[in-house]
Amino acid sequence: MNNILPSYVNDAWWTPADTSTAVAVRDASTGAIVANVSTAGLDLAGALDYARTVGQASLGELTFHQRALLLKEMALVLTERKRELYALSSCTGATKIDSMVDIDGGIGVLFTYSSKGRRELPNAQIYADGAVEPLSKDGSFLGRHIFTRLPGVAVQINAFNFPVWGSLEKFAPAFLAGMPTVVKPATPTGYVAEAFVRILVESGLLPAGSLQLVSGSVHDLFDHLKLGDLVAFTGSASTAEKLRSHANVQVGGVRFTSETDSINASILGTDATPDTPEFGAFIKQVVTEITVKAGQKCTAIRRVIVPNALVDSVVAAVTERIAERIVLGDPRAESVTMGPLASLEQRDEVLRQVQNLRAAGGEIVMGSTDIPVVRGLDGSVLNAAAGAFLEPMLLRFTDAQADAVHEIEAFGPVASVIGYDTVAQAVDLVRRGGGSLVTSVATHDPKLAMAFMEGIAAFNGRVLLLDRDDARSSTGHGSPVPQLVHGGPGRAGGGEELGGIRAVFHHMQRTAIQGSPDMLTAITGIWHAGAAVQHGDRHPFRKTVAELCLGDQIDSAARTITLADIEAFAHTTGDTFYAHMDEKAAAANPFFPGRVAHGYLLIAWAAGLFVDPAPGPVLANYGLENLRFITPVSPGDSIRVTLTAKQITPRETDEYGEVRWDAVLTNQKEEIVANYDVLTLVEKD
Numbered sequence: 001m002n003n004i005l006p007s008y009v010n011d012a013w014w015t016p017a018d019t020s021t022a023v024a025v026r027d028a029s030t031g032a033i034v035a036n037v038s039t040a041g042l043d044l045a046g047a048l049d050y051a052r053t054v055g056q057a058s059l060g061e062l063t064f065h066q067r068a069l070l071l072k073e074m075a076l077v078l079t080e081r082k083r084e085l086y087a088l089s090s091c092t093g094a095t096k097i098d099s100m101v102d103i104d105g106g107i108g109v110l111f112t113y114s115s116k117g118r119r120e121l122p123n124a125q126i127y128a129d130g131a132v133e134p135l136s137k138d139g140s141f142l143g144r145h146i147f148t149r150l151p152g153v154a155v156q157i158n159a160f161n162f163p164v165w166g167s168l169e170k171f172a173p174a175f176l177a178g179m180p181t182v183v184k185p186a187t188p189t190g191y192v193a194e195a196f197v198r199i200l201v202e203s204g205l206l207p208a209g210s211l212q213l214v215s216g217s218v219h220d221l222f223d224h225l226k227l228g229d230l231v232a233f234t235g236s237a238s239t240a241e242k243l244r245s246h247a248n249v250q251v252g253g254v255r256f257t258s259e260t261d262s263i264n265a266s267i268l269g270t271d272a273t274p275d276t277p278e279f280g281a282f283i284k285q286v287v288t289e290i291t292v293k294a295g296q297k298c299t300a301i302r303r304v305i306v307p308n309a310l311v312d313s314v315v316a317a318v319t320e321r322i323a324e325r326i327v328l329g330d331p332r333a334e335s336v337t338m339g340p341l342a343s344l345e346q347r348d349e350v351l352r353q354v355q356n357l358r359a360a361g362g363e364i365v366m367g368s369t370d371i372p373v374v375r376g377l378d379g380s381v382l383n384a385a386a387g388a389f390l391e392p393m394l395l396r397f398t399d400a401q402a403d404a405v406h407e408i409e410a411f412g413p414v415a416s417v418i419g420y421d422t423v424a425q426a427v428d429l430v431r432r433g434g435g436s437l438v439t440s441v442a443t444h445d446p447k448l449a450m451a452f453m454e455g456i457a458a459f460n461g462r463v464l465l466l467d468r469d470d471a472r473s474s475t476g477h478g479s480p481v482p483q484l485v486h487g488g489p490g491r492a493g494g495g496e497e498l499g500g501i502r503a504v505f506h507h508m509q510r511t512a513i514q515g516s517p518d519m520l521t522a523i524t525g526i527w528h529a530g531a532a533v534q535h536g537d538r539h540p541f542r543k544t545v546a547e548l549c550l551g552d553q554i555d556s557a558a559r560t561i562t563l564a565d566i567e568a569f570a571h572t573t574g575d576t577f578y579a580h581m582d583e584k585a586a587a588a589n590p591f592f593p594g595r596v597a598h599g600y601l602l603i604a605w606a607a608g609l610f611v612d613p614a615p616g617p618v619l620a621n622y623g624l625e626n627l628r629f630i631t632p633v634s635p636g637d638s639i640r641v642t643l644t645a646k647q648i649t650p651r652e653t654d655e656y657g658e659v660r661w662d663a664v665l666t667n668q669k670e671e672i673v674a675n676y677d678v679l680t681l682v683e684k685d
């Protein structure tokens with residue numbers, strides 16, 4: 001059979017020998033066959049083993065930063081060839097804007113994780129999490145948490161609606177964590193996922209075994225999963241439930257998270273009357289969410305919750321805007337602004353759910369369930385039995401309490417309007433969704449926003465506050481951003497594992513480690529107080545990144561503070577705060593014995609005490625972190641500083657690296673005056 005969509009396993013393309021059970025996947029507008037899909041005979045156990053051995057080994061050789069840089073290169077390669085993806089994407093019913101959301105959105109995820117990985121993770125393979133916990137009085141026994149990558153494979157099962165973004169949103173954090181991926185796109189649009197995987201394979205950027213693709217059913221895959229593997233699922237709640245109940249998840253320790261149907265809401269605040277900018281922004285957002293991707297978005301607005309007095313105005317405004325702007329048709333035609341659903345099965349499923357909503361009291365107040373007459377690229381009428389077109393629909397429920405409106409998801413260009421009178425009622429309606437990915441609130445009243453937030457935040461993964469100030473710049477109700485949580489409680493799947501660096505940690509295990517300062521230093525690559533130090537014959541500032549060692553230390557001479565020093569600093573800087581200038585007032589302050597030195601004077605002096613002034617490998621001081629002033633310093637006290645190389649991070653693409661120094665200021669009684677980290681840029685070699 002021609003046109004069989006290949007899988008990519010064991011770093012090779014694979015197609016089935018037996019194609020008798022292949023499923024034909026069709027163009028959403030014309031019904032023409034785009035690909036045939038089958039995995040009959042595919043050795044999935046072998047693919048999982050390949051990931052756990054070859055994939056783990058190749059990714060394990062790389063640091064977070066090296067993986068992050070590869071993600072950026074992948075993003076650049078996909079950007080260069082994105083036209084190929086756009087062409088295929090239009091077969092799924094996606095308009096140009098829909099494809100941008102999927103393809104550019106997916107590429108954007110790679111860029112974001114690349115940048116976050118290099119900024120928020122060390123150039124190492126282990127991540128030390130949180131503060132050091134002293135566990136003994138003498139400092140010889142410490143504890144802290146570390147993250148190490150899971151030793152298995154990340155299986156990613158994706159929905160049909162976002163074949164590129166949905167995959168890359170999961171692949172990027174898995175890759176950054178060092179976990180190989182087996183991605184399983186949904187059959188109806190898997191050919192777009194195959195195309196981006198092919199581009200990445202051809203780029204030569206993928207470390208061996210780091211990405212495999214299963215184009216079609218994953219038949220017995222779950223039977224071969226084990227502790228150390230994870231599954232990230234997006235799709236229907238019923239499939240999620242079925243997969244979650246597998247013994248290898250229930251008792252075998254396989255990590256399973258899901259992002260499933262969500263009956264998201266958007267609330268119009270009582271202050272947002274038709275004459276306000278919030279009303280216009282709200283209407284625009286509702287129309288966008290009904291029509292972009294023909295409403296096939298897990299984050300789309302399903303419940304439009306508006307003050308009872310404004311229901312008619314909202315229905316009229318949405319109807320008017322849709323009539324003005326929405327042109328239904330083959331998305332390859334210039335003028336078309338809304339394409340078909342991804343498949344005839346999806347169209348029929350949406351129609352079934354709309355029938356269920358109607359049966360439960362929903363009245364169609366915009367659009368119709370009749371199959372629309374749509375013209376193709378050549379102007380001829382498209383076959384209604386081949387193109388999955390549906391009109392945008394708005395239903396109205398006079399009974400806001402009807403279960404159906406809070407429980408039934410018509411996964412297409414469909415939303416329902418319900419009314420409320422009080423904030424408490426609106427909050428209750430949002431909660432009736434049983435946990436959502438996102439709710440938006442259109443209001444310009446911070447008190448009202450807070451009242452809503454108190455009631456709905458715990459029922460949502462994300463809340464967007466829409467008003468006149470952010471309406472233009474808002475990324476939109478329906479757009480998860482890679483920096484923030486994508487997931488939600490309850491019905492939305494219960495996950496918050498996507499979005500931000502927490503998504504990387506989701507692919508790792510947090511372990512508490514306890515041991516001596518030397519052991520913790522060896523394991524984390526971060527010098528811990530109490531670990532070995534070296535006082536060499538060279539000042540540490542004379543050493544390059546390649547020459548520096550953790551624990552390289554310098555102890556400064558002591559310097560005594562006088563009242564004249566404090567006054568001079570006060571006058572030079574203008575900081576004549578009474579604690580430094582007024583003996584009586586300072587003494588009355590519970591924290592000070594009398595006039596004390598400025599904290600900033602102390603750290604400025606500390607720099608003078610530890611610095612080695614001549615030009616050398618240290619290029620710049622780019623900041624301090626974790627600065628605490630602990631003991632006040634009075635005239636007559638003396639201070640000295642101990643500076644220790646704490647963390648040494650060579651940068652992959654620069655001629656310099658970052659060195660974090662542990663700085664401790666003490667007084668003549670050995671009391672700690674201040675401590676902090678000094679951050680410097682140092683030549684690599």
Ligand code: NDP
Pocket residue numbers: 157158159160161184185186187188216217218234235236237238239240242243259260261262297298299349409411
């Ligand atoms: P499904 O749950 O049927 O499919 C989702 C993914 O799971 C697909 O990749 C599918 O593959 C796969 N899958 C299905 N059965 C199994 C199984 N037994 N073992 C392993 N993988 C399996 O959802 P659909 O994509 O068909 O969408 C149905 C509904 O889900 C929509 O109408 C909508 O309500 C909801 N949905 C929610 C989304 C969200 O992001 N929250 C996104 C998309 C849909 P295959 O395609 O090969 O069967």
